[in-house]
Amino acid sequence: MGFERELDHPFDNGAAYHRQPVDGYAVMWRYVGVMSRHRALFASVFAVAFLGGTGVVFSLKRSFVSTATVVVTAPVDDPFSQTAQGGKTLEDDELATQAELIQSRDVAELVLKQIPPSEGGHKGGLRAALCSHGLKFACPAPAPSEQQGQLEHDARIDGLLTTITVEPQPHSRVIALSAKADTADAAASIANAFISSYQQVSLTQQRGDLARDAEWLDERTSALRRRWVEAEKAASDFNAQHGLTNLDGDSPLVGHEIATMAASLNQAQARYAAAQARMEVLNEVKANGDPRSIIALGDQPLLVASANALMQAEAARAQKIGSFGPNHPDVVGLTGQVAAAKASLAAETRQALGSVNAELVASRAEVAQLTRSLDALRGSYTGQGAAQAEYRTLRQDADSAKSVYEAFLDRAKEFADRAALLRPPVAFVSHAAVPAAPTFPNRKKLELGVIVLGLISASAAVALRAMLSSGFTDIEELRRFGGLRLLAVLPKTRGLARASGKLSVGQSYSPIGDAARGLLTQLSLMRASGDADDRIVAVTSPTSGDGKSTLVSWLAATVQAGGQDVLVIGDAAGRSTVGHGLWDVASGRATADEAIERDATTGVDVLWGGDLSAFDPSGVDKLRAVLRGLSSRYRMIVIDAPSLMVNPDGLVLASIADQALFVCRWNDTSRRDAALCIERLRHYGVRVSGLVLNAAEGRAAGVSPDGQAPRASVGLLQHFR
CATH class of the missing domain: 3.40.50.300 (P-loop containing nucleotide triphosphate hydrolases)
Incomplete structure (x- = not known):
């Protein structure tokens, strides 16, 4: 030291x-001199870095990204449903839910079926020739077992899902789906296939739900029909067994009165049940503001007209929002129309509630009166014979079973008509287009980076060489x-x-x-x-x-x-x-x-x-x-x-x-x-x-x-x- x-x-x-x-200036020339003295090393390192980097850039696998956009649609109006979904606004998590459903494994599996993987090499050629000469490495791999095949299939689904990006756009109903693939056509095809496959899966699921409901209705209708047939047969057999005359023409006056009063009682009960149903529908409309349940109230034309006007205004507003966004002037105007229609519907609902309530009270009183009168007639008819009274009871059971069967039969027909109203939860805003250039790699930028890296590497090599040199x-x-x-x-x-x-x-x-x-x-x-x-x-x-x-x-x-x-x-x-x-x-x-x-x-x-x-x-x-x-x-x-x-x-x-x-x-x-x-x-x-x-x-x-x-x-x- x-x-x-x-x-x-x-x-x-x-x-x-x-x-x-x-x-x-002297410092600059000093470093220039160092570079000049080691120009061969500088050129060699730069050439190696440039050629190596260029090789890596051109060996990078190209990828293309294509984007498709969809809009989440509002539920369609269902005139046959008492709990229709039309006019409802989307929930806060609806977009996120739809985005997750679009990239579900079921949809990916359906996309794989539509876009199969590329085939391997040709069966002939060099590999086949090498395999025929005993070179096992050139022979094709043996067919996988069922378990291995399932694992490979799951791996393909996972790999496909990694190439998909689904992003809900904020403050709108729009969802953007981006697909990445090795070719431009494949990227656009995969993006469009995911949307189409999700639409297909959704419609299939809706049809399946509707089919299960229809199947239950068919089973119930068949059971009610059997019950009606059995009741008719029991009444006919009882009539033949006891030799009773045709009650429609030869029955005693009391028996005829009982039959007439029983029919009146059935009609009164029906009116009472109908009034109760209308009261429930109106209460539901008043509670949640759902106008679709009013469609079934055919005896309230003004109320039905107000409900139709509200649903049409809400449908038009949903369409405008999906096309132009929530802040468009047309959307603002339609929002005012919806508010006015809701106010009109609420007023008509209150008026209908008063009318139906009065009808319900009258029907209840009528049923009570007819029940008392029918009990009195039956008491007076007891002396006319227990057999004829029994027959009339069987006849009433048969008629009741028939009316219930007919009601379920009408409902089953409505389900058959409802299938035409089904639609997917999302609709295309724009299909994915074939990208003109790959997204990765950006060879121009990477080449500039390679040049910069080569210059830095060469300069570092020269600096290291100068620092490690023991001479002057x-x-x-x-x-x-x-x-x-x-x-x-x-x-x-x-x-x-x-x-x-x-x-x-x-x-x-x-x-x-x-x-x-x-x-x-x-x-x-x-x-x-x-x-x-x-x-x-x-x-x-x-x-x-x-x-x-x-x-x-x-x-x-x-x-x-x-x-x-x-x-x-x-x-x-x-x-x-x-x-x-x-x-x-x-x-x-x-x-x-x-x-x-x-x-x-x-x-x-x-x-x-x-x-x-x-x-x-x-x-x-x-x-x-x-x-x-x-x-x-x-x-x-x-x-x-x-x-x-x-x-x-x-x-x-x-x-x-x-x-x-x-x-x-x-x-x-x-x-x-x-x-x-x-x-x-x-x-x-x-x-x-x-x-x-x-x-x-x-x-x-x-x-x-x-x-x-x-x-x-x-x-x-x-x-x-």
Whole structure:
């Protein structure tokens, strides 16, 4: 932690370090540079994400949605029912109930019968051929058992119901049904089939209820007919058994009177029962305002007319509400008509109640009077013979059974006529249309999302690659690293020319030549500004392959091209052709002239470091004295020091130099190694003039280093004198 804190401050080398302000434009170009350096990774990740996303988008199963709308209808007027439903408003939960009934399993099962599943593959073809050759996986699945078939059928119903959405519309009688399917035609067919099937199921249920009622009436009518026939037969048999004369013509006067009075009593009882029935109907109408029960009161024409007017107004209002909604002006007007009709019906009902009540009282009195009179006649007729009295009783039972039978027979005929009035509880407002485009997937939007996802993924991959990189890939980061100046940025080169120095010698103003001359210019300006003698320059780096030897050759070739003498002290690992090295000269085993050799290509003098494995620390002064002596003969001595992480001799050679250049390779030199080497150089008192970035790529190769002067003449190198 202490080492890291020390690197946050400039070295105590007297050099001013100026941190350039970073604006938004520079930050933008910084990130653009990162993207440019990793453009291959960016393009690869984007291509993979785009192609994969596009494949997923086009592999998504398309679905179409079609919507049908229906309106919940009011119950139809039933003139034969004493408890008719016409004119009633819908209950609060009626829409929800109808919506649940529409998506019931019974309706779904009927829809499945109308729209069967698609057939499997053809019996022939490749699968059949493979199956015939013994490949069982290609053979069709065996027929499912009855239990499995039922489970599969239930699963198909559940799957069909999941594709249906039924939504009651608020403040209306409208219900919207949406169906989702793989094809547009199937979606419209399923939506319409659900409504039609529900209508069919509802009508079937109503017909079934009506059939059960009619069946009960038929059974009851048949039983009453048998009773009537049995009563007639009993009376006829009794008459024949006792030899009674025809009572219609030859009966005694008292017997005839009894028969007449009994008939009158029956009629009075009938009128009394009818008056009671009308009273009950009127009381029911008065209690719940249902006008349909009044239709049966044929003897009250005004009341029936008022009831018909009310039902017609309510039916018209229900139709308008279903078509235009409850707030339409026609609906408001019809609502007023309904209110007026209800008021008229209530007035007529009260008047009819008074009339029927008077009739009921009169009928009750008449029945009581006729009963007393009939009892008196029967008492007087007792003496005329018990047989004839018994016969008359049997005759009365037969007539009563006949009248009841005829009443039930009329009711059964009414049920037969009622079947024509049945209608489904919902009616189509609009049928489902075939959708022109799939609802899912929206490929345009998904493709835009894939592009955005690809850009984000590619940017994230580049950012992750940059964060995980151990080398320097950012010029701004290198400027701030260790408090050292960035003296030069050398572009990446290819070929043998980088080792021979031809790039800087043969091309006066090539990028490499410009960078080398700029570096030498900065070194000369440092001396001109009052710094110590800078003739002896050590070039070092953390590891081998960072480009320090290439930089040494470029610097030497550039100085040589300026007409000045330069000496290169090669790496200690090099092998001299004359058999002597720097340590040999320092130890007195050879003279400098004997150890120095001239490079035939560039004309630069070279003194190899030699074997320093037996180096004595006390010999540092000897090495420094040798270099001082050589500095009087050469304008510049460039030491190719060994890599600091590989050979500790690099620290020795850097410590005896006037200044040192620290070389980092673009995207290769580890930050950790660079920091550790800079700390070692500081510990040994080495004056590090600055950093040199080698093999820079892309826009980084054109970035100006800190404090670099414009292109200068090689003549400026005379400052090294």
